[in-house]
Amino acid sequence: MTWPQYRDTSHRLSQLFQVEGIPSYFTIDSDGILTSEMLGGGFDIEGKLKKLVAKAKTAELSAKLYNRRQQGAQLRGAQPWTKGESS
Numbered sequence: 231m232t233w234p235q236y237r238d239t240s241h242r243l244s245q246l247f248q249v250e251g252i253p254s255y256f257t258i259d260s261d262g263i264l265t266s267e268m269l270g271g272g273f274d275i276e277g278k279l280k281k282l283v284a285k286a287k288t289a290e291l292s293a294k295l296y297n298r299r300q301q302g303a304q305l306r307g308a309q310p311w312t313k314g315e316s317s
Contacts, residue, residue, distance in 0.1 A: 259286065
């Protein structure tokens with residue numbers, strides 16, 4: 231993900247466009263939960279987003295595996311597997 235970003239050390243651009251805020255970055259997960267808030271500059275935004283996407287993919291895979299185990303147990307007539315049990 232790329233986007234133009236400028237450092238306005240002289241405040242010329244912020245005065246020209248009447249911007250009075252501090253740079254703010256927020257990430258919100260697919261459930262609408264605020265997962266990260268960064269104020270100011272100097273952040274590795276792309277790196278942070280990549281980590282959050284990887285975390286979301288891992289959580290999604292874990293949920294799929296859990297659901298498959300539950301379905302398999304039900305098909306075999308066994309007790310449903312619960313999180314925390316070893317397979």
